[in-house]
Amino acid sequence: MQWSAMAWECSLLSDVPEAGLRWQPEAVPAPEWVAFHAALADELGVEQIPEALSICAGNQLPSLDTAMVHLYAGHQFGHFNPSLGDGRALLLGEWVDGQGRRWDFQLKGSGRTPCSRQGDGRATLRSMLREYLISHAMHALGIPTTRALAVVGTGMQVQRDRTEPGAVLLRLSRGLLRIGSLEYQAARSRPAVVQKLMRYVAARRGWIEGADDLSALFMRLMHEQATRVAQWMAVGFIHGVLNTDNISLMGETMDYGPCAFLEHYDPSSVFSSIDRAGRYAYDQQPAVMAWNMGCLARALAVAAGTTMEPWQEMMSAWMPIYQDARLGCMRSKLGLSKSLDGDERLIEDYLLLMQQYKVDWTLGWRQLAESLSENSMAHARLFGGKVVELEQWLERWRQRCLAEQVSEQTILQTMQQHNPARIPRNHHVEQVLTLAEKGEDGPFFRLFHALTNPYTEDAVAAEWQQPADRSFTEEYRTFCGT
Ligand code: AMP
Ligand code: MG
Secondary structure, eight states, X not given: OOTTTSOOBOHHHHHOGGGEEEOOOOOOSSXXXXXXXXXXXXXXXXXXXXXXXXXXXXXXXXXXXXXXXXXXXXXXXXXXXXXXXXXXXXXXXXXXXXXXXXXXXXXXXXXXXXXXXXXXXXXXXXXXXXXXXXXXXXXXXXXXXXXXXXXXXXXXXXXXXXXXXXXXXXXXXXXXXXXXXXHXXXXXXXXXXXXXXXXXXXXXXXXXXXXXXXXXXXXHHHHHHHHHHHHHHHHTEEOSOOOGGGOBTTOOBOOOTTOEEOSBOOTTOOOBXXXXXOTTOGGGHHHHHHHHHHHHHHHHHHHHXXXXXXXXXXXXXXXXXXXXXXHHHHHHHTTOOSOOXXXXXXXHHXXXXXXXXXXXXXXXXHGGGGGTTSOOHHHHHTTTSOOHHHXXXXXXXXXXXXXXXXXXXXXXXXXXXXXXXXXXXXXXXXXXXXXXXXXXXXXXXXXXXXXXXXXXXXXXGGGXXXXXXXXXXXXXXXXXXX
């Protein structure tokens, strides 16, 4: 199967022409490979043919008929912008893999488009490598996400706060529609187009039955997003810019601009330089996603021609749905499978201890397993030594584990499968990106490799498990639009 010989399709353009504009990328002077994910290419049956470099750089299109700029709107920090769209991205078309699944192939940083506004349509090497690394780390953590196939250096400089080398990213997605895709059409009073987009989403998901039942689709998306946020919270992921244009209708985590991971457990952690009010702080994510579901509901109400009343009723289910998803994730982190009264209190009490003693989120969970049978010194050290409240809590947890009526081994296994040993720690990410920008990409790929098996102990990868100094985390800032 070859990229250029394949019959590329673009069902979005053919099924919902209102959703995009045909467009072409702008060529770059000196494309060179920076990263190519051969395993992902294999998974989808994509060969690395000689033209691949030109295609990934945006210097050649796999098909002239399928490339498009997607039009979407979005609520950004609570304010509606009716015209966003792909300002620096271009959908090349769809690839159908061996199992008949469709994948959107999209370039990011491929030049100006009709949606670029004041932007240059380009991306920095640093931010594209960041997305490449973190999207694969999320996938390895078991969290649905877009995934990068390649990063290509362009030979161009990009002006941001400083002049930086530029790059183009090729990312793959089960579908790149967002809540903002529906908001764009709803704002233009096109109920039939919103309906078509939802039918397209249902078809991509294989939700054949009830593809026209907007309420049923809405409830599915509510469940899916609740699960997604619960998964983010469980690994300490802070998306950083949960605007409705960044919330996928395919349930994928997407747009890794200002994202970061928790180090010591502070629920109000926020790292994005522009998020001064902490709207998208770690502990705000469930509430903000509920707010985003309200935006989705408003677009669907336009499509259905209804008032908001029935949607509000459906939305009132968000908190119970989310709490259920969250409890499921947190129980697994404690090694538990059954659902018993008191579990929530047990979880909350451990969180309070972690917060009080500023315990590293990842280690605080990973090393808990070592205290299952007897107090582990390494685990206690995370709390600054022997802490009576911790010992009392551990005793309660051990009693609760007995109620599972399974072997200790089973509990430990569950914990190891849900508490990663490694996450992309902010200080490591920045360190390897700085070196990669200077042409030294060894550490970048070492970290990348260490993050592909985050749940297994690996002595070689241990160098990536150490938390940052508290002062680094307190001053750490991430940026959008890089
Ligand atoms: P983001 O913050 O990356 O989700 O982007 C928000 C909006 O700004 C989207 O419409 C992007 O296409 C657009 N955008 C971000 N960076 C650029 C850029 N360098 N040039 C043109 N448009 C951009
Ligand atoms: Mg975006």
